[in-house]
Amino acid sequence: MKVKKISVLWASLFSLALVGSVLAARGLEGRGGASRIADDSLYLPSATFLRYASLGYRTMLADLMWIRATQYFGSQLEVRKATPEKHRFLYPLLDLAVSLDPHFMNAYRFGGLLLTVVKRYEQAIALYEKGYAANPDRWENPHDLGRLYYLELKDHEKALHWWGIANRLPGRPDYIPRFVPLLYLETGQREIAVELWLEMYRATDNEWLRGVIEGHLQKLGVQVP
């Protein structure tokens, strides 16, 4: 009986202390003060340090950095005022993720897109170029660089350069070969554009694609053979 009483006493104390700690935690919520750091991204470690600290579990850490980058992006969306500080840790976080796992294609692609959305084009280019350097046989990074130069920076020469690279890589989307002659045309290289379209016309049996190419060639006054 005595043992039972003591057990009830301990259980009650446990419950009370637990409820009390939950209430205290709720009371602490939102309390900052000068000593509290608003943004813990200020303490981002270097990729070299993380390589050692990870003890070889680099891809695991890369995933955690990626999650942190996307959450940081989300948290910055709540900041209405556009200041140079806004999104400033997005690139360092993404860079950490891809430095720890150089084959992390989603971090390059989606990370580059996030940087493009917040108009940090230089950093997006740096991320994509790093991705291409680490994965020279993958079409995704040259493709995304081409898209960034074409749609955002309106630099058709550079867009052509990167799409030209993407076009030569295995697994690239079917629409890239159709875009490349258009870019040649837009950069004033009419002869190459015509040559590429004619080559595509001869190489395909697809009626729809042949119709598209015929349309382009007719606009340039070129007869389809």
Add this chain to the structure above:
Amino acid sequence: MNRVRAITLNTFKEAVRDRILYAILAFAIAMICSTFILATIGVGSGPKIIRDLGLGFISIFGALIAVFIGIGLVHKEIDRRTIYTIVSKPIHRFEFILGKYLGLILTLLVNVTIMTWALMGLIFLGEGFWDFRLFAASGMILLELMVVTGIAVLFSSFSTPALSAIFTLSFFAIGRLLDDLRLFGEQYAGPVGRAMIRTFYYLLPNLGRFNVNAEVVHGIPLGEVVSGMTILYGSLYVVALLALTSLIFQNRDFR
């Protein structure tokens, strides 16, 4: 051979009766399943995150099992004085060490298999197919754990469990960083430093060689990293560790 088998099975039975094993295994499976939550906030990287973290947890918890059961393997027999009954029987001391080692490896094999199936089940629930490539990664994890267990048994044969745990975990950390250490030495050290680092590089266990998680997760062909040479390297290192353990154990005086 029968004597080794008897000790192996006995060690396995003893290990599976250990509550710490179930605690670690339950926690490992809980952690593997929790990767599902992280995957949902991974913005398109969910499948990669589940595999990366899942394989990482198999390796970490496998190493914990290897260390915390391995360090007590021989020491416990000495501490309980059951070693006197064993050494007084017609059994070679190396047979005792080999049996103990194989018993723990059998325990690890069962645990790694359970954890791998848990991860594969999780992937099956999310993606609808069985990713059998994970067995290549977990096989290499097991090989790594065989080396770690060898180190734990070695220290267990002449040291206390606390010190053995510290030494084994240190070797585990150094072994996983050995490639970086060599790279660091080649970049910054002088000729003497480089020669020293190269010596340590070849003498210490290079556990990074068994880490193929990134290749498995990214679908990179395993041919270049998982070769017969890697398996030979791991096996020879284990043989060397067991030989050294047997040598030390042979010369211990149990009176």
